[in-house]
Amino acid sequence: DAGVTQSPTHLIKTRGQQVTLRCSPKSGHDTVSWYQQALGQGPQFIFQYYEEEERQRGNFPDRFSGHQFPNYSSELNVNALLLGDSALYLCASSLTAVGYYEQYFGPGTRLTVT
Amino acid sequence: AQSVSQHNHHVILSEAASLELGCNYSYGGTVNLFWYVQYPGQHLQLLLKYFSGDPLVKGIKGFEAEFIKSKFSFNLRKPSVQWSDTAEYFCAVNGYNTDKLIFGTGTRLQVFP
Numbered sequence: 022d023a024g025v026t027q028s029p030t031h032l033i034k035t036r037g038q039q040v041t042l043r044c045s046p047k048s049g050h051d052t053v054s055w056y057q058q059a060l061g062q063g064p065q066f067i068f069q070y071y072e073e074e075e076r077q078r079g080n081f082p083d084r085f086s087g088h089q090f091p092n093y094s095s096e097l098n099v100n101a102l103l104l105g106d107s108a109l110y111l112c113a114s115s116l117t118a119v120g121y122y123e124q125y126f127g128p129g130t131r132l133t134v135t
Numbered sequence: 136a137q138s139v140s141q142h143n144h145h146v147i148l149s150e151a152a153s154l155e156l157g158c159n160y161s162y163g164g165t166v167n168l169f170w171y172v173q174y175p176g177q178h179l180q181l182l183l184k185y186f187s188g189d190p191l192v193k194g195i196k197g198f199e200a201e202f203i204k205s206k207f208s209f210n211l212r213k214p215s216v217q218w219s220d221t222a223e224y225f226c227a228v229n230g231y232n233t234d235k236l237i238f239g240t241g242t243r244l245q246v247f248p
Contacts, residue, residue, distance in 0.1 A: 025178075054234070063139075063225050063238030064179070077235050111179065115234055124234055126171075126179035 023048055025114050025127035033133045034102050042097045042130045046114030052076075053095040054124060055087060056111040064111055070095050071117055099132075107134045137162045139226050141239035148216050148246050156211040156242050158226035165231040168209040170200055171238075173223040182224070185209065196220070221246045 026045045034040050046053050052071045056064035066079035070089035089095045093114075099106055109131050113124035142157045160166065170182040183194025190202040200211045209226060226239040 063240050066235045069235065077233065079235070123181065123184065124236060128178040
């Protein structure tokens with residue numbers, strides 16, 4: 022049973038560039054959430070996708086956008102990168118049908134903006 | 136505002152010592168509470184969770200936590216830590232009908248043999 026997978030593992034980008042991160046949910050899950058974890062901080066909720074639509078959003082600017090595909094996998098896009106976007110980006114999956122209870126996290130993508 | 140506070144930022148213990156990590160939350164309404172652990176080089180893993188019922192919940196690896204509603208607390212405990220418990224521990228909360236998790240800033244636990 023495959024867990025949550027994310028790609029790439031590491032990424033280095035320059036200020037102003039755009040980046041796309043990818044996530045495949047745990048087998049059987051239909052909901053994907055994205056979190057940003059800055060160094061020394063707890064993860065912060067970016068947004069959540071369910072049925073290919075953004076269902077909830079945290080306090081992140083519109084530069085952060087996402088997508089969910091029919092196979093439940095998801096992408097996180099960040100435009101006009103800032104140095105402050107450097108962080109570990111975590112994807113978590115869950116199954117909405119069993120309630121809003123438990124999320125399973127992937128290993129994350131480490132984004133460095135120079 | 137919804138928030139989670141973890142007062143212990145860095146805890147250093149010797150093996151066999153007892154552990155208690157504090158967690159307080161601010162959240163209106165019914166809550167679900169979680170402790171996640173992040174071992175060095177590994178991803179976040181669920182240690183234990185509280186949804187309802189018995190306020191004393193037991194998790195993996197001998198950890199337990201007690202939900203005290205009147206104190207808005209969900210402290211994590213372990214009677215005797217091991218070197219392998221060295222990790223970062225995060226307390227998190229979400230509300231009824233949402234699985235948006237709000238995390239604390241984490242507690243780094245170092246256990247020395």
